[in-house]
Amino acid sequence: xxxxxxxxxxxxxxxxxxxxxxxxxxxxxxxxxxAGIWALVGAFFAYDWITEYYNGYNSRGNFSGPEFGRLQWxxxxxxxxxxxxxxxxxxxxxxxxxxKTKSALWNHTSRQLTINVAIPLAAGGLYVLAMLQHNExxxxxxxxxxxxxLALVNGSKYTLSDIRYLGFSEIVLGxxxxxxxxxxxxxxAVGFGVLHIIYGFIMWWKNERKPAxxx
Amino acid sequence: MALNNPxxxxxxxxxxxIRLGVMSSLMVNDEIxxxxxxxxxxxxxxxxxxxxxxxxESGFLxxxxxxxxxxxxxxxxxxxxxxxxxKDHLGGLEKMIQGIK
Numbered sequence: 001x002x003x004x005x006x007x008x009x010x011x012x013x014x015x016x017x018x019x020x021x022x023x024x025x026x027x028x029x030x031x032x033x034x035a036g037i038w039a040l041v042g043a044f045f046a047y048d049w050i051t052e053y054y055n056g057y058n059s060r061g062n063f064s065g066p067e068f069g070r071l072q073w074x075x076x077x078x079x080x081x082x083x084x085x086x087x088x089x090x091x092x093x094x095x096x097x098x099x100k101t102k103s104a105l106w107n108h109t110s111r112q113l114t115i116n117v118a119i120p121l122a123a124g125g126l127y128v129l130a131m132l133q134h135n136e137x138x139x140x141x142x143x144x145x146x147x148x149x150l151a152l153v154n155g156s157k158y159t160l161s162d163i164r165y166l167g168f169s170e171i172v173l174g175x176x177x178x179x180x181x182x183x184x185x186x187x188x189a190v191g192f193g194v195l196h197i198i199y200g201f202i203m204w205w206k207n208e209r210k211p212a213x214x215x
Numbered sequence: 216m217a218l219n220n221p222x223x224x225x226x227x228x229x230x231x232x233i234r235l236g237v238m239s240s241l242m243v244n245d246e247i248x249x250x251x252x253x254x255x256x257x258x259x260x261x262x263x264x265x266x267x268x269x270x271x272e273s274g275f276l277x278x279x280x281x282x283x284x285x286x287x288x289x290x291x292x293x294x295x296x297x298x299x300x301x302k303d304h305l306g307g308l309e310k311m312i313q314g315i316k
Binding site: 003004007010011013014015017019021022104107108145160 | 239242244254255256288305308311
């Protein structure tokens with residue numbers, strides 16, 4: 001009888017080791033929720049500024065180059081600030097989580113995850129910058145969402161499987177956004193805000209709600 | 216002493232938890248460094264080194280000695296023989312559990 005238990009234990013060990021060595025499972029759902037909230041705050045400011053710009057445009061009755069340039073810069077800096085804050089809080093909550101699960105933040109699996117997410121993301125970032133360079137604003141939101149989705153799908157092999165579905169959702173949303181030019185900000189808010197909050201909550205609910213099981 | 220082991224495939228070498236852990240993680244990764252294995256298995260340098268040596272001598276894993284800057288970076292990967300032995304061992308465990316049921 002105890003021999004059977006011993007074998008079952010060995011199988012559980014194997015399974016646990018295979019998972020722990022190939023997937024970074026300490027990714028916190030709270031990271032997603034925090035990133036989503038920053039994105040929504042950013043979208044709110046962007047909406048405000050864009051409305052203000054159009055009000056100015058309408059009352060003036062003509063296009064003002066400097067005004068438009070200023071708006072562009074403000075939006076660009078806003079996007080960078082949102083990205084920075086989102087990354088920082090994602091990092092913080094995941095760091096807290098690794099302390100709870102007593103695993104390393106920077107190890108074999110988190111390295112694999114980072115590299116595999118970074119490749120499509122860096123390509124996408126450069127692509128979007130090139131579009132800005134050519135004053136092509138219409139496809140920035142669709143491209144950001146599609147590249148971000150691809151990055152998540154690519155990285156999902158090395159972390160929680162929910163990330164894969166978040167990636168698919170971002171890709172579909174990005175492609176849909178190509179058909180609704182002019183509503184970019186709404187798509188952006190849904191993709192980077194709402195989806196992050198939903199998936200972050202699902203991940204938190206599934207993995208973190210109960211105290212982590214002690215192995 | 217085991218009276219008679221009805222099922223072949225179970226490998227004595229994998230009776231040890233650390234050796235089993237090393238093999239499990241190498242099954243799903245192309246290669247892993249010594250330090251990553253150490254962190255994963257939560258063992259001391261000396262302990263891990265001994266077990267790795269046993270596995271290497273059995274021909275179950277390959278060792279690559281490299282450098283990152285001036286620091287040595289030793290990585291390990293599984294051999295064909297290692298993969299086969301591990302799969303046989305898994306099959307053996309499965310049969311044992313089914314057999315006892």
